Amino acid sequence: MKITVIYNPAAGGGREALLRRFVTELEALGGSIRLYYTQGPADATRYLRALEDQGDCVVAVGGDGTTNEVINGLASGVALGVFATGTANVLAKELSLPKKPEAAARVVMEGKSVSISPGLLNGRRFIMMCGVGYDAWVVDRVNLPLKERLGKVAYALSMLSQIRRYGEQRYRLVVDGRPLDCFSAVITNGRFYGGSFILSKQANIVRPKLQVLLFQKPGVRFLLGCLWALLFGRMESVDGVTSVSAERIEIHCDGDEPLQADGDPAGRLPADIAVESEPMLVRVPADIVL
Known part of the structure; x- marks a missing residue:
């Protein structure tokens, strides 16, 4: 080979x-x-x-x-x-x-090769997720030298620094033609987030669909409740979190807002997100079932 x-x-x-x-x-x-x-x-x-x-x-x-x-x-x-x-x-x-x-x-x-369908964010591939709002702010503001030295600690510090901003910006998503408003959103291709935390039990990386999680309530208390639920894999059960499957998503807002994809900065809004039409082969363990 x-x-x-x-x-x-x-x-x-x-x-x-x-x-x-x-x-x-x-x-x-x-x-x-x-x-x-x-x-x-x-x-x-x-x-x-x-x-x-x-x-x-x-x-x-x-x-x-x-x-x-x-x-x-x-x-x-x-x-x-x-x-x-x-x-x-x-x-x-x-x-x-x-x-x-x-x-x-x-x-x-x-191992073996399996087919997965990457997402496209403004024409660029992402394999796991993209987001706007709180998690995009965290990625946009993470201290890169600190990340190189301390890894996840740098993200944790950025999370703390951005918590009070949550709820100040509203976003309009058009999800397969359906308009939905939220204060933050994560579009995921898989179940996991931030390493070992389960974000969405409905997502499946081999399915040609993306899972859209919309955070539709404002307030720091609501956000903290979401982060607590993430620790236990219960994000989609939180009142105020909507989870829907989609093939095409548009995101707009009035301000100049960052995007993140696969944990790195990925430009600014507006966003046009879709499932890529051509699947991609990935090498996985021979005994894995996805």
Whole structure:
């Protein structure tokens, strides 16, 4: 198998030893490896788009942001592999991908390929989720040097700093033609959020649908109740949270508001979100049932 490995040395503070073990195991299993170290934001996408032959599989080694860059450069018919070494690693949790490098290499070489349908946010792919409102503010304001040093702690501090803003901005979503108002929204392709927290029990990454969670009540107390419910996987049972499946979503508001996708800043409103028409292949453990 010809494999292109894209490594983000900044993700998770750098994991050089883990990378070496991962690549060594790929080669021991018969893989032909091309390794590339990213140089900065969006570099993985640029590099892959410039390749004439990406191989049979492109492996993202880093966090969800690295995977997002890889899928936006991935050629049609080439499988995605993931060795998660980043901060949250939501996709790895969604697909039950192993943390140890040797086991992750075996998934790439000996696992199976499944089809998933990425989302599109203003024409750019996202694999797990995008959002507007509170969670987009958190991502937009996270301290990047602190994130490199402390990981999830940087997100927690940003969450605390943005709580009092919740409810000050209203958004209009058009969900498969149906207008709905809210104070924050997350559009998710999978169940998990922030690592191991279950955001939506209705979402399914192999289904060609997105799950839209709308937070339709204002107030800090309501938001804190939602965050508490998230800890126990009960977000969709909170009064004031609406969860609907959709294929197409538009988002508008009166102000200049940020967007997030897969845990990184993703531009500003307005947003046009849809399910991509062409599924993407992802390498997963042979015994997984999605």
